[in-house]
Amino acid sequence: MEKAAIFLAFLMLVSAGTAQLTGSGDTETYIVTYDSSEFDESVLNQFEYETVFDYTIIDGKAIRTGPTTASNMESLDSVESVQPDIPVFLPVMDGDGDDSDRENYGGSGTVAILDTGVDDDHVDLEEQVISNRDMRDGSNDPEDRHGHGTHVGSIVAGTGEGNSEYVGVAPEARLRNYKVLDDTGGGDMSVVIKGVEEASEDSDIMVLSLGAKVDECDGTDPLSRAVDNAAEKGVAVVVAAGNEGSDRQTITAPGCAEKAFTVGSSHMKEDVSDFSSRGPTDDGRLKPDMVAQGENIMAAEAQTRDDYTSKSGTSMAAPYMAGAVAVLMEEEDTSNSEYYEAMTETAFSLDEDQYAEGNGNIDIEPAREYISGEESNQGANNEDEDDNTGDSGDQTESDSVIEKMETDNSVLRKILDTIQKVVEFVRSL
Known part of the structure; x- marks a missing residue:
């Protein structure tokens, strides 16, 4: 017992x-x-x-x-x-002054900001944010107590109501606020994947100015796969390359996703920023795809009504690129591959290593002309004019030949008539 x-x-x-x-x-x-x-x-x-x-x-x-x-x-x-x-972090640092160089290009579509939140109480953003979602707890009232997401959203589509110098690239676009990071700027890949999933259902463009260090940045990590699948659904996914410096193969996930628009940072459109991550990916692909201005960028400051703050990083370059896509979308509602072609074909080189600048620095106005067909149409119109001129020349030449033939026939008939008269006269003798 x-x-x-x-x-x-x-x-x-x-x-x-x-x-x-x-x-x-x-x-x-x-x-x-x-x-x-x-x-x-x-x-x-x-x-x-x-x-x-x-x-x-x-x-x-x-x-x-x-x-x-x-x-x-x-x-x-x-x-x-x-x-x-896997922990997710922000590729951002405080700016020093103002090197912003933005114009109001209009734009259209909805842009999902997957970040620390977007403060829609700021005058530049109060009319821009059309939905809010906190992916960490499922609530619909997230706040941005960090400031990064507000800055990103302002670069994309801020109205410039507080200061017209700091208008967003595409103020006619609208924003969807997906809070996937906490108030310290940190987060988890599992939450970001869920944010990508939801944003892919109701957005035309999404911006991920964030990164994660993975063992192999070859596009096979879960977040990069989610980004590629969102792109397959037709969403233009713009991702920051990372701020891991000038060594090669420093791109962070999901910047190594094959179908992402991966963006590095340039300084004053003159050279690639020292902090901007370089490619290639670990499986040898070209990244970043392009660079855009990312140093000392002024944009809306969270938790204020109308103040602005300066930040630097590929975090600032990515929303510039997202705004550019929104501008192209206004011109032509087409595919990601067409937008990519328009931007890469019209970008200008900074004369740096390909794995630093990708296909070059984005140049919005030429890209807009390219996507709208203005350049090719002008060429086609000139070609048509040349063709028409050629047709007219050919027609004139043909008319001349016909007239000559008609003249020759008339002369021949007169000769034959004369011969016939001579023959008849001889017979009469």
């Missing part, structure tokens, strides 16, 4: 210890990816975990569980990877 009591007490102790481990903080968030054609979610029922997000933008989900369970899940044949959630 005594032995039985001791054994029962031991079982209770072990059970209590296991329950405490399961219910304790010894869990973390993991991102699970799998092959949907082979995956049956019921195979996960053997494991103890909590679902954080179910994704549709990628074949995967975010879960909370312990490291042993995560390792056991990854051993399943249909599971591709189970990796710890």
